[in-house]
Amino acid sequence: MLLARFGLPGALLAQPFAELAYATDPATARAVLAPPEPGLPDYVARVLAWRALPGNHVVTLDDPAYPPMLLTMPDPPPLLYVMGRLALLHVKTVAIAGSRNATPQGIDDARHFARVLSNAWLAVVSGLALGIDAAAHPGILAHSMAAAARLP
Numbered sequence: 226m227l228l229a230r231f232g233l234p235g236a237l238l239a240q241p242f243a244e245l246a247y248a249t250d251p252a253t254a255r256a257v258l259a260p261p262e263p264g265l266p267d268y269v270a271r272v273l274a275w276r277a278l279p280g281n282h283v284v285t286l287d288d289p290a291y292p293p294m295l296l297t298m299p300d301p302p303p304l305l306y307v308m309g310r311l312a313l314l315h316v317k318t319v320a321i322a323g324s325r326n327a328t329p330q331g332i333d334d335a336r337h338f339a340r341v342l343s344n345a346w347l348a349v350v351s352g353l354a355l356g357i358d359a360a361a362h363p364g365i366l367a368h369s370m371a372a373a374a375r376l377p
Contacts, residue, residue, distance in 0.1 A: 227257065228287065275306070282307040290314055318348040323357025335360040 245254035284305040339361035
């Protein structure tokens, strides 16, 4: 909302507190104008180095590659870190999420569900949390690697 109103982040950050508070609320205005955390420059440098690797992308809210369904959320993530083909952000997806303290059965089930869903050519998405989310990835990768091996 703020970017739509004020434009690029530089213009947004140049706004006075009163203007930001009027456009949103005082708490949001304070958050926008708060000084960056000390480690931010190093973090940005690491993100830029990661993005420079082949197949890595950082997708912002106003990027055409940003998944339209995520934009329907009340507070969509402002950045997505994507490895692979951006076009896959627009295919049918399913999320696998669950407990961070998963049981062995839960981990096996997550891997199995991920493999079956991936075999049906659904993109499986995850926030990369520990537990069920992380267990889904080996199932997805097993299908992806097998499918890639069959490509000409």
